[in-house]
Structures are given as C-alpha cells and as structure tokens.
Amino acid sequence: MDPQQRILLEITWEALEDAGLVPEHLSGSRTGVFIGISGNEYSQFQLGNAALIDAYAGTGNALSIAANRISYCFDFQGPSIALDTACSSSLVAVHLACNSLWQGESNLALAGGVNLILSPAVTINFSKAGAMAPDGRCKTFDASADGYVRSEGAGIVVLKPLSQAIADGDPIYALIRGSAISQDGRSNGL
Numbered sequence: 001m002d003p004q005q006r007i008l009l010e011i012t013w014e015a016l017e018d019a020g021l022v023p024e025h026l027s028g029s030r031t032g033v034f035i036g037i038s039g040n041e042y043s044q045f046q047l048g049n050a051a052l053i054d055a056y057a058g059t060g061n062a063l064s065i066a067a068n069r070i071s072y073c074f075d076f077q078g079p080s081i082a083l084d085t086a087c088s089s090s091l092v093a094v095h096l097a098c099n100s101l102w103q104g105e106s107n108l109a110l111a112g113g114v115n116l117i118l119s120p121a122v123t124i125n126f127s128k129a130g131a132m133a134p135d136g137r138c139k140t141f142d143a144s145a146d147g148y149v150r151s152e153g154a155g156i157v158v159l160k161p162l163s164q165a166i167a168d169g170d171p172i173y174a175l176i177r178g179s180a181i182s183q184d185g186r187s188n189g190l
Contacts, residue, residue, distance in 0.1 A: 001060035002042040004114045005069050007154045008035060012070050012110060015156040019170060021108075023074055032078035032106030034097040035067040036089025036113030045118070070110065078106040087148060088181075089113050090155070095179040097159050107164070112156035123150055 016023050043061030046052045059065050064082050071080040079100055085092045090113030097111035117123070126132050126148060133139070133147030165172055 004037060004116050005066055008066055008070060008114050009073060011154050011156045015158050019158040027075040028077060030078040030107045031076035032097060032100045032109040033067040033070045033076055033080045034093040034109060034111040035082045036093040037063050037066045037082050038084045038086060038089055039115055041118040092181055095181050098176055098179050101159060101161055109159040110156050111159060114154040116152050117150060
C-alpha cells in the first residue's frame with residue numbers, strides 16, 4: 001500500500017479525534033471524503049518490479065483509492081473523491097467538500113491532501129522546466145509568485161455546517177464563508 005494511503009488513514013483518525021468525534025458513531029453516515037493527491041512515486045517503485053506486484057498492488061497504489069479507502073475503513077457513505085489539480089489539489093478538495101455540505105450531499109465532510117517525495121525525478125523535471133521558485137519560497141496568491149516549491153505533508157480538516165457544529169457543541173477553529181475555483185486558461189503556464 002502506498003504510504004500516502006496509510007498516512008491518510010492515520011490523520012483521518014487524528015482529525016476526528018481532535019474534533020471530538022467517535023469514528024464508530026459515524027459508521028454508515030453521509031460523511032464525504034475529499035482528498036487532494038498527485039504523487040504516485042511509490043507505485044512506480046512497486047509496479048516497476050514484477051516480483052512486487054500482487055493482488056493488492058492496484059488498489060494499494062491507485063490514487064483514486066486514497067479517498068475510497070478512508071470511506072471503506074470508516075464506513076462513510078457520502079461522496080468519496082480523490083482529485084489531482086496539481087498544487088491546488090487540497091484547496092480544491094476543501095471547495096468540493098464545502099459544496100457537498102452546502103448542497104446537502106454530506107452531513108459531515110473530511111477534506112485534505114497528502115504528498116510524499118520518494119524520488120528526485122519530479123523535482124528534477126520541474127527544475128528543468130523552470131517551474132521551481134528560484135529562492136525556494138512559495139508565494140501563493142502573491143503578485144511576486146515566481147515558481148513552485150515541493151514539500152511533503154498531509155492534512156485533514158473536519159467540516160460541518162456551522163449551525164450543526166454549534167448544536168453539537170463541536171470545537172470550531174474557523175468558518176469558511178465561501179470558495180471558488182477557476183483555471184487561468186491560456187496563460188504563461190498550464
């Protein structure tokens with residue numbers, strides 16, 4: 001199994017625990033799972049060696065399974081989506097999770113993402129393409145943004161409509177009043 005899937009399972013538990021939610025009580029609920037995930041370096045290692053391919057290599061390495069494994073393990077029955085929009089994947093996951101809550105598809109939503117760097121190949125590729133920030137600093141949403149910075153990490157947020165969170169006495173760290181997504185179309189990059 002791709003370690004990204006393992007990490008997502010661990011941090012899902014931690015996020016639910018931090019929210020004061022008992023995972024067993026959510027079994028069968030309309031809990032949506034929205035995960036941003038792009039890297040598949042582990043599968044390249046495993047699937048590149050025929051001796052390591054077994055019956056579980058496909059599901060253990062498919063990016064599409066990252067959200068589904070969480071839904072399966074916790075018996076969540078809301079939408080379950082893994083998505084890759086490059087560096088915006090996790091933020092788009094939050095957007096989709098909010099929309100799922102606002103439209104009533106989900107009663108509770110988990111949104112987040114994961115990225116592990118297991119090989120230098122992608123960094124080399126991005127460097128040769130001139131995509132990496134020369135100073136190694138990411139300047140997201142800033143006019144001085146001049147490149148991408150690779151990093152590792154994982155995070156999950158537990159989202160719920162405010163009225164329900166208040167009624168349930170949940171800890172509330174922030175409010176999301178709106179979100180939007182778009183693409184730059186034909187611009188200086190994809």
